[in-house]
Amino acid sequence: MITIIDYGAGNIKSIQNMLKKIGVMSEITKDASVVKNAKKIILPGVGHFDHGMKNLKNSGLIDILSQKVKFEKTPFLGICLGAQLLGNKSEEGIEEGLAWIDMDIVKFDKSKMLGQQKIPHMGWNRIQIMKNGTLMKGLESEDTRFYFVHSFHMLPKLKESVLTSTYYGYEFVSAVQQDNIFGVQFHPEKSHYFGMQMLKNFIELN
Amino acid sequence: MVYMNRLIPVLTMSNSKLVKTRCFKKPNYIGDPINAVKIFNDKMVDEIILLDITATNEGREPNYAKIEEICSEAFMPFAYGGGVRSLDQIQKLFQLGIEKVVLNSILAENLGLVKEAVAIFGSQSIIASVDVKKNILGKYYAYTHSGTKKVKMPIVEYIQILEKAEVGEIFLNSINRDGTYKSYDLNLIKLLSELIDIPLVACGGAGELGDFKKGIEAGASAVSAGSFFIYKRPHQAVLISYPTQKEISILNFNK
Numbered sequence: 001m002i003t004i005i006d007y008g009a010g011n012i013k014s015i016q017n018m019l020k021k022i023g024v025m026s027e028i029t030k031d032a033s034v035v036k037n038a039k040k041i042i043l044p045g046v047g048h049f050d051h052g053m054k055n056l057k058n059s060g061l062i063d064i065l066s067q068k069v070k071f072e073k074t075p076f077l078g079i080c081l082g083a084q085l086l087g088n089k090s091e092e093g094i095e096e097g098l099a100w101i102d103m104d105i106v107k108f109d110k111s112k113m114l115g116q117q118k119i120p121h122m123g124w125n126r127i128q129i130m131k132n133g134t135l136m137k138g139l140e141s142e143d144t145r146f147y148f149v150h151s152f153h154m155l156p157k158l159k160e161s162v163l164t165s166t167y168y169g170y171e172f173v174s175a176v177q178q179d180n181i182f183g184v185q186f187h188p189e190k191s192h193y194f195g196m197q198m199l200k201n202f203i204e205l206n
Numbered sequence: 207m208v209y210m211n212r213l214i215p216v217l218t219m220s221n222s223k224l225v226k227t228r229c230f231k232k233p234n235y236i237g238d239p240i241n242a243v244k245i246f247n248d249k250m251v252d253e254i255i256l257l258d259i260t261a262t263n264e265g266r267e268p269n270y271a272k273i274e275e276i277c278s279e280a281f282m283p284f285a286y287g288g289g290v291r292s293l294d295q296i297q298k299l300f301q302l303g304i305e306k307v308v309l310n311s312i313l314a315e316n317l318g319l320v321k322e323a324v325a326i327f328g329s330q331s332i333i334a335s336v337d338v339k340k341n342i343l344g345k346y347y348a349y350t351h352s353g354t355k356k357v358k359m360p361i362v363e364y365i366q367i368l369e370k371a372e373v374g375e376i377f378l379n380s381i382n383r384d385g386t387y388k389s390y391d392l393n394l395i396k397l398l399s400e401l402i403d404i405p406l407v408a409c410g411g412a413g414e415l416g417d418f419k420k421g422i423e424a425g426a427s428a429v430s431a432g433s434f435f436i437y438k439r440p441h442q443a444v445l446i447s448y449p450t451q452k453e454i455s456i457l458n459f460n461k
Contacts, residue, residue: 013303017278047328118405118427120330120374124210124252143451145210147253147283149305149330190283190305192250 003038010044045081050093083183103156113169146186212428228385230353261289277303310335383411399425
């Protein structure tokens with residue numbers, strides 16, 4: 001059973017549709033007592049950093065989520081904005097993030113880009129796996145691609161937090177990991193077989 | 207490393223039936239959209255745009271039940287357009303699993319609502335659809351209401367107003383080329399893509415794989431087609447297809 005956090009920011013239905021396709025039960029909740037018993041947690045998210053963070057605060061779920069993730073080591077996956085919220089702060093807004101992973105969220109720096117890439121980065125792109133582990137198992141092939149839509153990206157302070165990187169004008173961090181906490185900038189729920197494989201891997205985590 | 211340009215099948219439907227037009231006329235019944243989406247899913251297409259082309263003119267709401275059914279089988283980015291006139295409708299579509307909402311007739315009628323939608327849901331989720339007809343003097347005009355209502359403003363002005371409203375993408379369809387396989391209107395793509403910074407998705411006229419490359423070279427950020435992916439020529443038999451990644455890479459389509 002996967003617990004998907006409903007805090008009013010994100011395309012929750014697509015995640016549930018894909019989990020259903022791979023035969024995994026999921027529940028969508030904003031109820032702390034449900035989160036308390038969660039075995040695995042997904043935090044979706046689309047939109048503005050401040051909007052997402054305020055909604056998450058208003059949901060009253062941050063304490064129980066911290067308890068689960070930090071003390072019980074429940075596997076946790078943030079997707080897109082849900083991954084960015086794991087950081088300390090974002091150039092997109094003024095709200096403080098969850099600060100579970102030591103990173104800032106920064107806007108794509110046009111001055112560093114080799115080429116005339118448009119922002120947002122919208123479309124399919126490859127990943128380079130920087131750290132071995134369960135989440136990206138079976139996704140090492142060159143054919144692997146994921147769907148991205150974002151204008152801001154994660155910038156971890158520690159190299160050990162980098163799970164994958166992706167090239168868009170320059171190399172940026174497209175997935176992070178620290179122990180049981182994962183964050184992916186791309187949308188596995190919209191990335192066909194590749195997303196299904198990644199979500200299966202997430203389910204297999206202990 | 208390369209960045210991949212998107213290649214997008216466009217499905218047009220009338221309420222719940224999949225149809226394909228030629229020059230926005232003579233809708234030909236194809237089948238159930240869910241079957242087409244399932245096949246496109248197996249072929250791992252980059253994205254799908256689904257348009258209900260009669261909703262606005264018939265004063266209908268989007269067919270939410272059908273859209274929800276289709277979304278449950280769509281594991282790629284999915285855009286829907288047709289009959290969308292309010293923020294509540296947009297909200298509802300996102301809840302069903304749609305990523306992007308395509309707006310067309312409302313663009314010329316209520317730009318304020320478009321701006322509100324962008325502020326609430328983000329630019330990346332709002333596509334402005336611009337159907338263009340070239341008149342006998344060779345002049346381009348945008349049309350709304352499935353090609354029946356002319357936007358009097360010059361097209362270059364219209365497209366820039368849409369960009370200022372901060373829509374995420376422009377979906378540009380050539381009415382003259384729709385279903386003709388005569389290739390994209392490359393002059394039109396060039397003219398408009400040079401005016402804007404946001405991605406332009408070209409549609410209308412793709413007849414062979416090489417047309418996609420030409421569309422990108424003319425300035426489109428993504429290329430799309432209807433008939434090309436739905437029919438097998440020369441007899442126009444219904445056969446859903448999509449090039450393999452290998453076929454796309456041979457084209458050197460990625461730039």
